[in-house]
Amino acid sequence: MTAGLDVRFGASPGFPLPFQAGALCLVLAGLALGNWAMLANAFFSGVVRIQSERGHRVVSTGPYRWLRHPGYAATLLAFAALPIFLDSTWAVSPAACLVAVGIARTALEDRFLHDELDGYREYATLVHYRLVPGIW
DSSP states (O other): OHHHHHHHHTOSOOOOHHHHHHHHHHHHHHHHHHHHHHHHOTTOOSSOOOOGGGTOOOOOSGGGGTOSOHHHHHHHHHHHHHHHHTTOGGGHHHHHHHHHHHHHHHHHHHHHHHHHSTTHHHHHHHSOOSSSTTTO
16 A cells, blocks of 8 residues: 555655566565465465364475475565565555564464474474575
């Protein structure tokens, strides 16, 4: 909504076209990573819970070989790039808030999985990074 109002009222100077093209590539990369995570993980869900009725287990294939939360990584990548692609400097603040909330949710979910999902502690010792390989 912020980006639409920004464009409508011409409130921000915008971003150069090469930046917008790069941001589009990041948004598309986020979509691709998110879809890959969903395909690799039959237990992928928007709700944090152990799906014991379905035999919930740790998934370590696909992007889960490198990241413990590739779905969140994909979403946060797209959230961060979207204001630039939409050519709205005013949309950067709401996007930054969404990224911060996503990082907090990832930390909470990781703690939950450590406590509740059998085998997750061992998996976390093998796959060190939650969102960004080599960083965090």
